[in-house]
Amino acid sequence: MALVAGVDSSTQSCKVVVRDADSGELVRSGRAAHPDGTEVDPRRWLDALHAAIDAAGGIDDVDAVAVGAQQHGLVCLDESGAVVRPALLWNDTRSAPSADDLVSELGGAQQWVDAVGVVPVASITAAKLRWVADNEPEHANRTAAVCLPHDWLSWHLGGASSLSSLATDRGDASGTGYFSARDDEYRVDLLELAFRGRRPELPRVARPSEGIGTTSAGATIGPGTGDNAAAALALGAREGDLVVSVGTSGVVSAVATVAPRDASGLVAGFADATGRHLPLVCTLNAARVLDATARMLGVDHDELSRLALSTTSEGLVMVPYFEGERTPNRPDATGAIHGLRLTNSTPAHLARAAVEGLLCSLADGIDHLVEQGATVRRVVLIGGGAKSEALRLLAPAVFGVPVDVPPSGEYVADGAARQAAWVLSGKDQPPNWEFSDVPRFEADPTPAVRQRYAEVRDLTDGV
Ligand SMILES: Nc1ncnc2c1ncn2[C@@H]1O[C@H](COP(=O)(O)OP(=O)(O)O)[C@@H](O)[C@H]1O
Numbered sequence: 001m002a003l004v005a006g007v008d009s010s011t012q013s014c015k016v017v018v019r020d021a022d023s024g025e026l027v028r029s030g031r032a033a034h035p036d037g038t039e040v041d042p043r044r045w046l047d048a049l050h051a052a053i054d055a056a057g058g059i060d061d062v063d064a065v066a067v068g069a070q071q072h073g074l075v076c077l078d079e080s081g082a083v084v085r086p087a088l089l090w091n092d093t094r095s096a097p098s099a100d101d102l103v104s105e106l107g108g109a110q111q112w113v114d115a116v117g118v119v120p121v122a123s124i125t126a127a128k129l130r131w132v133a134d135n136e137p138e139h140a141n142r143t144a145a146v147c148l149p150h151d152w153l154s155w156h157l158g159g160a161s162s163l164s165s166l167a168t169d170r171g172d173a174s175g176t177g178y179f180s181a182r183d184d185e186y187r188v189d190l191l192e193l194a195f196r197g198r199r200p201e202l203p204r205v206a207r208p209s210e211g212i213g214t215t216s217a218g219a220t221i222g223p224g225t226g227d228n229a230a231a232a233l234a235l236g237a238r239e240g241d242l243v244v245s246v247g248t249s250g251v252v253s254a255v256a257t258v259a260p261r262d263a264s265g266l267v268a269g270f271a272d273a274t275g276r277h278l279p280l281v282c283t284l285n286a287a288r289v290l291d292a293t294a295r296m297l298g299v300d301h302d303e304l305s306r307l308a309l310s311t312t313s314e315g316l317v318m319v320p321y322f323e324g325e326r327t328p329n330r331p332d333a334t335g336a337i338h339g340l341r342l343t344n345s346t347p348a349h350l351a352r353a354a355v356e357g358l359l360c361s362l363a364d365g366i367d368h369l370v371e372q373g374a375t376v377r378r379v380v381l382i383g384g385g386a387k388s389e390a391l392r393l394l395a396p397a398v399f400g401v402p403v404d405v406p407p408s409g410e411y412v413a414d415g416a417a418r419q420a421a422w423v424l425s426g427k428d429q430p431p432n433w434e435f436s437d438v439p440r441f442e443a444d445p446t447p448a449v450r451q452r453y454a455e456v457r458d459l460t461d462g463v
């Protein structure tokens with residue numbers, strides 16, 4: 001039996017799954033925590049990867065491995081391959097003014113969409129490069145190569161021999177702001193614009209099922225990809241499937257054969273891991289809104305969910321911009337509670353408002369994707385937040401459509417494992433792994449909840 005391993009190096013933790021390459025059956029798994037914070041030394045990701053691999057019983061017996069990881073994070077390397085400064089993560093908003101500068105320097109949002117399908121916001125790698133160039137010129141001058149979290153981990157799995165052996169894939173490259181998913185090529189002019197004339201080496205963009213190296217134990221290393229592209233691959237997403245992920249980020253994405261061109265910047269024109277496109281809306285505030293609300297109420301997640309389901313919100317609305325927001329682009333916004341009355345000032349109402357506020361921000365994301373031409377055949381809910389029963393039960397009410405919730409699992413790591421099996425097979429298409437029956441959640445739509453959220457959403461913008 002050939003085995004493959006898949007990795008999800010996400011914002012909060014590293015997860016490893018080992019699966020049968022032919023059937024996809026789960027053989028074993030492991031995980032390890034990442035440090036907190038919006039800048040992280042990549043070597044801590046490597047520590048967590050090794051700890052997660054150990055927890056999964058090792059990967060010396062696998063034939064192929066691939067890495068999925070959080071998108072956009074900026075890893076700067078010097079001539080020797082050493083890390084120049086801690087990686088700036090996708091949810092680090094200090095680069096917001098740099099993003100605005102880049103948009104105006106190219107002539108506006110439409111110019112960026114025409115060039116790379118993406119309008120820079122703080123999360124996009126190009127904005128982080130500009131921030132380093134303007135604020136840490138000594139680090140910028142030492143930077144000989146730039147890559148993304150998954151590129152860097154794959155490179156280390158393969159021995160990290162030289163900068164020229166760095167490789168990435170189209171899915172993750174499309175989140176940099178200097179790669180066009182539509183034209184399948186780097187825009188070195190935009191890299192230079194972002195890094196103020198510097199031209200660091202970039203990872204080679206491998207084909208979706210191309211091996212990019214071997215581990216010390218001889219396993220083939222797949223190209224890997226960004227976490228959202230990996231999740232789509234795991235779920236076998238087809239046109240009409242909207243994948244909603246509630247992790248640290250809230251993401252709504254859909255595979256498409258045509259690249260979107262959204263000059264409003266709400267929908268990013270990323271690529272998927274199979275050669276198609278992955279129009280995507282991403283928020284900064286998702287599972288941690290529930291974490292914070294549970295903390296405020298002094299309860300655990302199960303109790304938060306029970307409280308939320310024990311009442312309606314009765315006019316209480318939470319706007320969940322706890323960490324600023326990316327979609328809409330309000331990096332300085334804060335969270336807010338609206339509509340407090342003596343009658344709704346209870347832990348249960350607050351719990352309900354938190355779940356509904358989070359779902360309303362995701363529902364806005366669904367609307368944006370539909371406005372960009374996505375069709376909705378089904379909505380699939382994944383990510384750590386989907387473990388909340390309240391989220392599962394209230395999602396179809398707030399979204400106004402039935403919601404499929406696959407069994408709790410590591411879909412990003414699974415997508416990476418499926419890519420590894422694809423690389424191993426040498427075939428045109430990923431292997432046909434069996435999917436178990438997916439429970440469908442249905443509920444009467446509650447448009448009044450969204451209406452009330454829309455009335456107050458824009459009242460708090462910055463401090
Ligand atoms: N039962 C639960 N209800 C709500 N949130 C949960 C539950 N269990 C875990 N989470 C949250 O899910 C998040 C982790 O999800 P995950 O998708 O792994 O995130 P990431 O990919 O960003 O690292 C954490 O914020 C965690 O607190």
Ligand SMILES: O=C(CO)[C@@H](O)[C@H](O)COP(=O)(O)O
Nearest residue numbers: 010011070071090247248249
């Ligand atoms: O920035 C994006 C997508 O554009 C995020 O989806 C990151 O890729 C982080 O994902 P999680 O760790 O929250 O799953």
